Amino acid sequence: MLGLNSRDFKLFVIVCIMALAAPIILNPFPTGSALGQSFNAGYPALLQRFVIFGILAIGFNILFGLTGYLSFGHAAFLGIGSYSAVWMFKLLSYNVLPAILLSVIMAGIFSVVIGYISLRRSGIYFSILTLAFAQMSYQLAYSVLTPLTNGETGLQVYNGDPQVLMSAGDPTIPHLFGITMNGQSQLDIAGWSFTFQNGYYLAAIFLIASFYLSIRIFRSPMGLMLRAIKSNQTRMSYVGLNTKPYMLAAFVISGMYAGLAGGLLAAMDPLTGAERMFWTASGEIVVMSILGGVGTLIGPVLGAGLIKYLENIVSKINDNVLHGWFSFMPDWMDNLFVTIIHPFIGKGWHLTLGLLFMAVVIFLPGGLVQGGQKIMGKFSRNKTSDAKDGADTPAE
């Protein structure tokens, strides 16, 4: 189906359903309840981040997962995508289509240049080169290129901007041919209320398309060549293959994915700043991939989702919320638990992430996907004795 084998097709359908039904699936608790307020993730601002960073991670995985080249500067392409998109808003109109197009193209151009230079080296040197380029981009955006990037303030649309394609009746917020990005409809059932936002669905469609393309790349001769590069570059050149252009192609594709993610970020919220290119942002992409499962198709999306979930959910929990949870205990015990948990919540969510990351790297080097497979393996082994086959095949 659709040029996919049956296993990939199943995975693709699951991702489609997850993406389209996320506003429902991620609201498991009634909206008004205490659990719902703490743990529900089905609100547009967070859902957008899930899919946009999912796209970013899918693209990153085409480079890191297939070829093993660890780029530590992918946030640069994200930032370039965002700046390009906002410039399109400023110059043309609030229509997101040209904005997203330009962000992909600009990220592509920059990744050709950065990739061409960085790919002269491999291993740690490649990582350092990409990191250096990303930091350079950050510094340029932050200070030197202020006319282009509006420096510290960040780039945004002002009333005086040309917006030459803007006609009188057009919305003054990002839209797709009149459909505004933050337009939404609400569905209330019993205690639950689900929000379906236009912007989210635009991003989700891009996620589905990106995911589909990534499966096709993984299964194509190109994907085979990239895996071969990861496995043995010496043999690669002695069978007569030039590894450089293959690597560059992977780098550019992955950069364009990042550009798309950057463009979508700007489409959801038409302003951007240099901090989007900072090295911690690049590091976050690496952590996403590793958490989810490097080189697997679905892993990076899961990793991106998990990090964005923790970032938004754990950081929202504060001492008052905790006291609420532990209120059934005696006071001294309540206070004790809150004191222990305090460093891991709110601003300390990075600590939780760090511990989780360590646990995954140590116990599940294959990431969440490997964890999932282990669980699935346990279940199927109980059912049938020959299910071992399925559990042992490489994670996809």
Next chain:
Amino acid sequence: MSILEVKGVNKRFGGLQALGDVNLSVHENTVHAIIGPNGAGKSTLLNVLVGKLIPDSGSVTFDGQSVLGRKPYEIAQMGISRVFQTPEIFADLSVMDNVLIPCFAKRDGAFKMHGIESVSSEKQLIEQAEQMLAEVKMLDKRNMIASSMSRGDKRRLEMAMCLVQEPRLLLLDEPTAGMARADTENTIQLLKDIRTQRGITMAIIEHDMNVVFSLADRITVLAQGTPLVEDTPDKIKNHPKVREAYLGEAQV
């Protein structure tokens, strides 16, 4: 007719003359062995042939074209394949994929921007790879991950990867080094079969005299970076200079 011509090649590493005025010609449809004691410059010579090292002077031509200054992948595309001392295979990939990659390289050249058609739609190449695997008796292992195989199987797989490209010259760097007796015998047999079935020109660098004498048509003896003699195996066996070179090594 000679397919590979090495003329007056010199290579120095600092104070060490690794190769000194090496002349060598490998004729089509022959097996040419290059032997010599440790440090004789065998591996240096091989690395010059595949473009990994550039000699200080001299010329190396393959089928009339100079190979000097070309990258390894360009030389491979000219029709020279190399088998390594320790098998260089795509260890993380399946046996089938290992053989498919050289098929792609043969058909599409050094680089092609492939579309997103799946690998499994390349019926012709898959058939070609299957035939090759059948020839080396590995078809039943096609879905195994290459790293999980025995040393002997890895060697056979590497050989299959080279042969599927139908090279005009096959370079073998100590193909039996570090192998158990049985594996060595198997490898010799495999090389003999390749020879009779495909008539591929081979240049072998080898330590094991047993291998050399049972395969080679011509032998060049290298000592201290210079060819000592070049002759048929029978003559080499009893050549006084050769005995001297090897005995000299034994005394150390």
